[in-house]
Amino acid sequence: MNIRTIAAALSVGTCIAALAVPAHAQTTNYDIPQGSLKAALDAYGRQSGRPVIYRADDVRGVNTRGYRGTASPDQALEGLLAGTGFTARAGDAGSVAIVRAEVGGPSAEDSSADENGAGGEIVVTARKREETLSDVPAAITAFSGRDLEDIGADDFDDYALRVPGLGFTSLGAAGPRGIGPQINIRGLPDTGYYIGETPIPPSNLKLVDINRVEVLKGPQGTLYGTSSMGGLVKIVPNVANVRQLEMRGEGTLSSTKHGGLNYDVNAMINAPIIEDRLALRIVGYKLRKDGFIDRVPATDAFGGLDLGAIEEDVNVEKVWGLRASLVARPTDWLDIELNALHENQKSEDVGFYDTFVRDVTGNFGRLLPIKEPVENKISLYNLTLRADAGIFDITSATSLYKLDSYSVEDRTLLGNFYVGLLTAQGPSIVSSLVAAGLLPPGSTVVSPVNNSFFSVGSNSTDLDTKRWIQEIRLSSKAGGRLNWTIGGFFQDTSTTNLFFGEIPNAAAAATLSVNAPGIGLIPFPLLVNDIVINRLSDSDTRELGLFGEASYDFTDQFTLTLGGRLYKTKFASVLTDLSSSIFVPTVQNFPRASVSDSGFAPKANLSFRPDEDTMLYAQVSKGFRAGSFTNTSAFSPLCSAELAQFGITRGDIVPLKSDTLWSYEGGAKFSRMNRRLFVDAAVFYNDWSDLQQLFLLSCGVGFNVNAGKARSYGAELSIEARPAEGLTLGFAGGYLNTRITEGDPRATLQVGDSFNLSPKWMFAANGEYRFPLDGIGEGLNGYLRADYQYQGRTTFDFQNAPTSQKPSLDVVNARMGLVSDRWEAALFVDNLFNEESILADFTLSAVGTPVPIGTNNRRIRPFTPRTIGINVSVKY
Template sequence: MSAHIREHRDKGPKQEEQSMNEKTFCSTKHTITYNISRRLRRKLFACTAMIATAGGLTTVHGQEAEDSTLMLEEITVTASKRSQSVQEAGLSVTAIGSVELERMGADNFTDFAVRVPNLGFGAESDGRFSANSPAIRGIFGDGTTGFYIDDTPIPASIQPRVIDLSRIEVLRGPQGSLYGARSMGGTIRLITKQPSLDETEGNVHAKLSTVKEGDLNWALDGTVNIPLAPEKFAARITAYYGENSGIYDEHYLPTWTEGDAGDGVTVHENIGPAFETKENIDDETYRGFQIIGLAQVTDNLTFTPKFMYQKTDADGLPFADYEASNTDRYRFYDIDEPGYEEWWLASGTVNWEFDKGTIVSTTSYFDRYLDETEEMTSFLHWLFNNAIVPIDPLYSDISQSEDFTSFAHETRYTSSFDGPFQFTLGVFYQKNKYTRFYPNSYMVGMNDALGFEISPDDLIYYARNIFNTEEYAAFGEATMDFNDWLSVTAGGRLYETKTYAENDADGFANGGPSYSEGNQSENGFNPKVLVQADVSEDVNVYASASKGYRIGGINGNLSDALCGDELAALGITSQDARTFNSDSLWSYEAGVKSKLADNRLSVNAAGYIIKWNDIQQLNRLACGFQYVGNAGKAESTGFELEASALLAEGLTMSFAVGYTDAKITDAAGAVGVSVGDKIQGVPNWTVSSTGEYIFPVGGGYDGLLRYDFNYYGRSFSSNNETSAATQRLRPSWTALNLRAGVMTEEWEVTLFVDNVTDERANLADSRSLAAETPGRQRLVTNRPRTIGLEARARF
């Protein structure tokens, strides 16, 4: 391995921060520099050309001399638990820096996800807030993608606001050795900005926009860094508040038609009270803050406490009926569908540096609570009208709450020896408690309408599901540089997991009362091998083989009263389907990373083959219930290509493309699954491109012109189907965002148009809290065309 690579490896976190501050002009209040001299203007051009899709590259001032050349510079990442540049990392990784996130106007997960090759997303779980399901390289499903804020693992479904981040790292491929369970497809890391001990600075940002089909959106956020005790303690405080206009309108449905009327058509008047059309019923409000401290305890010991909080209140569900472009809904009753999510994260990190290495120890506690309500009249009316006895639509709704807490601890030692051998060793512990609760849901008047009692007190559904999980692990990686150009890394993770579950349910939809409980435990080892070689000063190649896994578990309620005969036909009982084991995969990857044309051009590429075994298949039963079981095999093959170019002073462009072919190769008797079925939620192609031009406009001002384009290929969904053979096609879609602005060193004002062509994308079909009403799917969509203005001031 070359000397410059070893130099990066030898740096501890404090050295890394100092090095980055010295060489990266694009930091804190100096993110943008504009006038006074040509030399400063060159630094401006350098800072603003952030190229995220090729690993977060940015243009920088190469020399102080007037004839210096501009070049692409790489963001330093900590994907391998030690500092190294994106070009040096022996894996396919995309890093998006803070300036780039600001320039693209990223507010949430979807905004940056479309920029990352082979990163898919959908809605795997019920409702809205816990439904987001990222998938990397075709490995789709609950718990397949790791999600971290700094060193703390959190649920992948969470969607924190993208505010005051240093960078986002997306690691493609299994991260089973360093990140463990739930990272079998890859890992997404949000890295927060850290306090500065010697500088008071901050910024304020405001955004105002209007969305087609809706009204005004607005947001305000601000950050301040305060050295409370110079060189000893500092705090970085961020707060934000915003509102997004709804786009869906709800109308009264005055009639209904009997489903068993034979050749004739019998139309009935709706007995529900008429209501006026309600506009923009899916308005939402969000707010939050984060406080990060930094204490310099001794010259080589720091402590970083952190507290983050976010709450979102939604007036209604942001789902489209029938097709993605439809913003009208028709309902029998005026039933609100509100929801809210609230979470907080507290953590403390100790960083202790020695001459020969660094100890990093992080302890964290995460708490999340959400509550959602959905109208159930439509589904129940269809059920009675078509499968039981036609009766009038009766008022009914269903609610679900989720309470998730997690305690996690990790301590690791990362060496910084003088010789060719380096290693990382660590231990990890996590304890999760998860409760999903459905309070009593009624269909008042059901028994009277039927003329007999089908469920006591008209009870439709009640359930309480409790899942507790513990994970213990020891992990490590060691690297040997055999000479100036060749290195080999080997490592692995030894783990043990324990799960306990308890399920209690009742009601008409459950076939009466039921109760179950169970335990499940496993242990194993995930190895990894990586070979890297410097083909030349500007070209590096690597190849790796690594194993990833996903923790096993226990299924929720499975009603014997409703599903017993169907399970018997499959040759199993509800007890047989009570638990499921971990599934695992082997990934084989090879890649090349290059810096060309005097580092004005960067081209990175990787190809992979993934073999997935004992897949945790979701078996959907005709009785309306489902369970997870281990069955079959799958294969995912594909590639990523990312390129960035500095075409002229101030003018940069980037291009990224990913391709994934993920399909079942062995069904092994899984319900509704056949060989050749596509893995759901996985786009075949992901393409993105960005162009940015910053130029002087006179009077000490500079102008900005930028575009962001993405293409998201077709994918399939079987969320609400009993067979993968009837998976629903989600068509490909494109989006174009445009931005133009004026800037000085202290402020910037930008006009933007997001989704210029007003493309309405089908991102997923929602897994309803009750069940999907046949013939009326509810779709998760993107936002319509949005036009707005944003301003940012720094001090």
């Protein structure tokens, strides 16, 4: 059955189920007796049909006057909480979180959804139900919308350095071939990435009007499935608010060292169409980041620089996007959310520089004859239905994700190298032809090795990805001793890649002159044409999952959680060479191949609350990464001899099964000083088996196999303190020790190696002081803020070569500003001391050789140089 048909059927089925729900939740007559606040909140949840989130230990022993009468849900809740010392904060889909009044934050009537608490009071959905961060017995780093604004976070790079245990590379706003950040959590390379309810490939999306960002540590396969063996990054945008009109506008101007002027503008409007029933929220944004890297054209194959033709500041990035959210509540027991997002990411030239060019020119510069532009178009559509079925809640999420990417890559120096490699093999090629009787005995090569061939060439990649996702889950009502979630998940991802590239005159340059006795000098071409590649690649990945998780409170202190996921994955692909090329002299198109895998990922968690402000927990869980295969029909004939050493014939399918991980974690969360101090600590140990690792061949390609074992362990600590009025201090730190324990000598992984993108130490600290300025203006406040991030050295890959090293970094940001009820203005400096760290390494070419030839060069993407700017926002 077609995936679109399945998704539509599941969605319609959920609608029918929702419409069949009894209308008891529509009552507006409240009868909540005085007494226990906990019992009263449970009664309110039943009578109003609204999900109510609270910490049982917080409200235990607190009494309420109750509420009786006919009223709106907000009026009833306000009366219920009067005099209790608690207030309500609006959450997603009509839910409310009950927090202590002194914590601050908006009430149920305050529609600013991005004012999402502080410290342990941030509401998260890590377990696919709304809970405060301090109530989740697992290691999570979360940033509220207010946090993201305070640090001036625009994209992934701006918060990633603040997460203990997170290592990454970043290719900027527009990564070539649609590639987003490569994310490792606790040294594990398989990390999930969600936008709201939708899993998508990691993307450096612009952060505008965001409710929160959650980073979940350790395997998340039970509730989130594949691509989450190491953990999960979850971005939750604000959705339409049916209660209040909101408007917000923001603008930023800045200047970057070595570059020029940058600008960033965005606007949001939230408009209730039918109060409490229907609302629309629209967000639009546009930014331009000026380049700071120069392009210096090459004059020859050895890295000669044409200093008279320098083009300055070529790595300009442009991003624009639109997001819309339509929320309908036709009844008090049904919520309908329709969300749409489109973002266009464009880079005029890839943002890396060559170290040897900088040594010559003194500036960030890259040696390439041509520009390498990139454009990525990302679209995401989601329909989420939430229904109150009386004794449980139903959630259905149907999504479509699309990525269209077009990028151009220079192949001049690769072509130069390849021609030299071929012509150097001329004598052995002619000898083999003589032995085969195809050339007369005594034939010799008279032309020298061609190491000086220089011809400007490139290839383009046109990528189209579509992903359909459907998830349905049932969840118990909060408030009882037993809480559970069960569900089903289906995902289908199809990707089409069209590669085309050529290097003019390559075939002529790779033609040998052979002296054949009795014949004379004859030309002998080693290449059939000048085409580097002309290939169409189609792949399809499907995942089916059935999952469940249940928590039971044996006492008010002990809670046991058990969960598991049955999964089945299938990966299929086919390669079609549209013409012969340098790497495929004779077209051989092979039939479609596929590989399937299945398994079970369990989880067990035990938590203990000795008092209302302390939680201890221990957890064991299993993670997995979906398998795939390598189709060696795409390999050059030059690889045949090496493949034979592995017992593989060119054209074979090399299967790759899932690798697995057992993770053991223990942690503590507690608050002190009347909730002015939050502490979150965790220790962990990971046992990784059947690693998917790369076997790199000298012919310039590689394939993945399951081989080896590894282990990692570490500790993480996060602290947030408010020691005095207006002063907030934060600290996050992590230690990580990784090691390959078993390997294969032919693989890139070797026993004793550390994992890539896994710094041993990392720290992040911040301090902010807010103070009133009543003497200047009523309701006016000022603030001063500083942030510091440190990551230790690591590697970009498992080769541990000098060209693979990622040095440590120290980054300091500073910010100061004025805040009123309606506007905010700030001056900021990012990367205050102009740290020149490395975010990505392009040094190794396809053949594993530094480019350009003959230079000790690194091609790296640097951390953005010091940027100074002003930010102004206005809201209504």
